[in-house]
Amino acid sequence: GRSIAFHGQHQAGISTPPQAAASFVSFNVLATDQQGLRDLFTTLTARIRALTAGGPVPATDLASPPTDSATLGPVLPSDGLTITVGVGASLFDDRYGLAARKPAKLVPMPAFPDDNLVGSKELHGDLMLQICADSRDTVMHALRDIAKYTRGAMQPSWKADGFHAEPRPSGTPRNQLGFKDGIANPDPNDRTLADSVLWTHGGANGEPAWVEGGSYQVVRIIRMLVEFWDRVSLNEQERMIGRRRDSGAPLDGTKETDIPNYPADPQNLLIPMNAHIRLANPRTAATANQQILRRAYNYERGLDLDGNLDVGLIFCCYQQDVARQFQAVQQRLAGEPLVDYISPTGGGYFFALPGVKGSGDWLASGLF
Template sequence: MTEDSTTPRVANRRLFLRGALSAGVAGVATGAAAGAGIAAALDGSARPAAAAVDDAVPFHGAHQAGIATPSQRNVAVVSFDVLAADRGELTDLMRALTDRARFLTSGGTPPDPGISAPPTDSGILGPSLPSDRLSVTVGVGASLFDDRYGLASRKPAGLTSMQTFPNDHLDPAQCHGDVSLQLCAENPDTVLHALRDIARHTRGAMQIRWQIDGFKSPPRPSGTPRNLMGFKDGTSNLHGDDTKTMDQLVWTGGEAGWAAGGSYQVIRKIRMLVEFWDRVSISEQENMFGRRRDSGAPLDGNDEHDTPNFAVDPVGTAIPLTSHIRRANPRTPDTQDSRILRRPYNYNLGIDSVGNVDCGLVFICYQRDVAKQFEAVQKRLADEPLVDYIQPVGGGYFLVLPGVRDTNDHFARALLA
């Protein structure tokens, strides 16, 4: 393609991003006003603050929200291919992402463009946006560090493309990507609204590659929520408020100075073959997991949060050696540092082409080192009995960027400097 044909398109994209950035700045002002309980007045008239602003998840900080944040009820995990023509446009994209995330997570009233212009908001949440505990978490994939933007020398050694493991059934169209976006909120329309808003303001700079929506079931009857196999999911999870453990196992360190304070994100879309699973006896299901289905207790315990005692059961009399909990976390000194912070959600896509239910798990986890943590666990799980009833079909590895410190900062600022 000749330079004459590309230059106008590049210019148009830059103009679009500048427009998005300007709209974002207006939104930031509105969100800040709403956050303080002040009436917004973007068009010169007083407007009420957002209804759910007291539930806003703080946006600024050393780490991004959506990792240590207690899980909201709904999620959209979206992967994008970046279309920005050069590093300058990539920087504009990150600024636009930052401004939209800052406004959307605060809540507020979108600016009024006047009766002759298209509306600045989709309107699906009403005239004033609730924060609804929305969090926006942005990551970057290994493919962003190719030769397009001059970032190859800045790629952390730990950031790679997701590998294919034994028993995977990966669809290339549902894998990898340049940028990941995790949107979490209490209500599904808040998540969809945020995605539409961000897609609108970044159009021409990045394009959706794949998306999976999920939901978190309420505890039934109590304790940890259940997955769609009927078992509690995340009983032995790390705690986001445990600062020492988060520093040790979740937040990235100094392997790349610009990435300090981020976290490696693993996303796996795992289909559950529920028609087959529902024909398996309860005792066999429990032996595969290593836990009771009703209470979530380990097979050698009475309560969900009892610690399984593998040391006194070396041959697997109570909890089989092939059980999921025993392979995933053998609870030995050598495997303590392979623990991960899980953030799982369920998904349901209806039925597939042959009439089977297409549902399963949106597996999301965070860690300091993918190879030493997620991949180490995954290798121990190879050929476990559960693989006959689950099919990992998509996902990717991403590095969640450090947090946005204040209103002068933006996503990937240190990376792109």
């Protein structure tokens, strides 16, 4: 399969278009001191470098546990695999003497007004691995490999598995409300824009030098109450979102790529004032620096205790400053009509580390 470069200024898996399968896995770090934490990052780097490159697995002598699980056979496919590593605020408590090195904007995720986080086992974490690939078994193989090599230094605490559907019939893929999701996103390949809304810069914004080329990651597990949603008229659904369900076009346009005209005409009521897209991005000059790069996945995990479908969105977005961007958007969305049909149940804030520059570099090398 295709191979996505591991080395670079930024980690892969951020500006990379979403692959078909993903796992978001949160870990508690168990390393006992700073040296142990460095060792963990160098091990992680070596495994991610090897797994994303693919190739024949090293031979195993019969007397030892095998070097590889063999779930992908004797030759690992690269299969579009990316593994993106983020660190949580809790890693910078005084355990490792790194409090002074914390990325300036990294805080624990707060609870928002419409959240249902009480009793959640899917919150926060010292470390987040976003593992994405073109097929499910490649994601699972990578996680199992990393868990084996890092045993004793970190322990998984929660995991959310996602899938990204094929475009149907074309354009942007759909979420489980049936709407195209991910249409309006800042272009991460527009350097000027990405430098102002996506990547963190050392020395700017109160940031320590080592964060250059990183990005803040927000992960939110948002259940969709599809049994209720399926009883709502199409007209009301479309007015909640602000777009047509079939084409993805804004309600004042005809194609998904059309730009809603409320910035030019604030009296435009074809798209209701409280429609999701209008609240999320009013497209005014004042909100231009609040744009987020969304990279969400659908999840599906069976039934709850009452027999309702447990499906929803692993909302994930990347940005330069969580308070200025995600939180500003989330606050505008508080109380939107859509809140009756969704329920955020977990998640966390992480800082996705700068990229690994070459074969001599390693993840978080600048942190120490």
